[in-house]
Amino acid sequence: MPPKKHSTLMMIIQQWRNNNAERSRMTTPQAVAHCDEITKNMTEHQGGTYSSQAKSADVAARAKREPMYRCGPAISAVERQERERAEKQMQMKLAIERILRDGREQHDLENTKFVFAAFNYFVKNNESIYIPAEFAACLYSLKSGKTSTYSSLINPNRLICGRYSAAQDHTESTHQLPLPPYAMGESDMSRLYSNILEYLRSCQSDNPHGPLVVFTSTELMPVVKGCFRYLAFACDMDMEEVEKQQIHVYDIQYLFYVLKIEVMGMSHLRSNAINKCITDTLFEYDYFEYHSGISCQYHEDRDRSKYCTQSMVARWSYLFSDYMCGDLAIKPLIGKHLPPKQEPKFTVE
Structure with missing residues (x-):
């Protein structure tokens, strides 16, 4: 004003x-x-x-009067938000590098476990809340590949008033899951969130008191954070409980880059030609996208495997294995390092 x-x-x-x-x-x-x-x-x-x-x-x-940014908030507020965002990004990168450093120092990097997670959503409620439609997560390590998977369709029972058209447009162009009140899957948000937390804790049994960490793509990071936030609030959890059971969402594409550097270092291979632009291009190319038999039955029947969260986490696992297992002479296993109908691109004698 x-x-x-x-x-x-x-x-x-x-x-x-x-x-x-x-x-x-x-x-x-x-x-x-x-x-x-x-x-x-x-x-x-x-x-x-x-x-x-x-x-x-x-x-x-x-x-x-303080100068404004494009007739919106004050420039100082925008700059402060940018600094906070950059600081969070740096903290996330340091945390990922710390996980890999611990594995390297214990000479057990190939057995270091990662949890890959993805959400589909019906509609964006506001700037930080997404109403979830489907969830999937898997446990992965370079040595064992994809060892376990948890997935569930989600029925939030209702959408926020006035957002039905936006939800319909989004779902028709992506996962094509039916909208509430006809949505499929788990309708008890408390039970769903408890099952997710239980699965994530079981994946980190080696470090039961450590923070819960999941990895997802750069594009899906705000979606995954927003869906976890929706589930926590739907369970009527107070802020103290939410902070106590906070799930840290990290960038899988940065993990893809730094893990490749570490693997090449362990194998005494030159990594000068590897940069994040190259690894991001490989990750986004997603050449396991059209493999059948790796998505849920609903998306398999409708030929929408590309948008299935179960397919997403599986494809990420296969991509990690395809790009790094050869450097460590790890023999790829069908269904764990590769899709069920995929022949290995390399052999390990």
């Missing part, structure tokens, strides 16, 4: 009040009534002096 302009009358009232302590206790209507007669008896020169003071006060007020 722009600052209020200073009028000639208000400048006269301000000076009139400053000259007498008794007058300063008057209300504005009372002061206006007294000063109105004064302004009528003023000469043009005297009125011009107060008019100039009012204009100077307007200029000073505009100079004090």
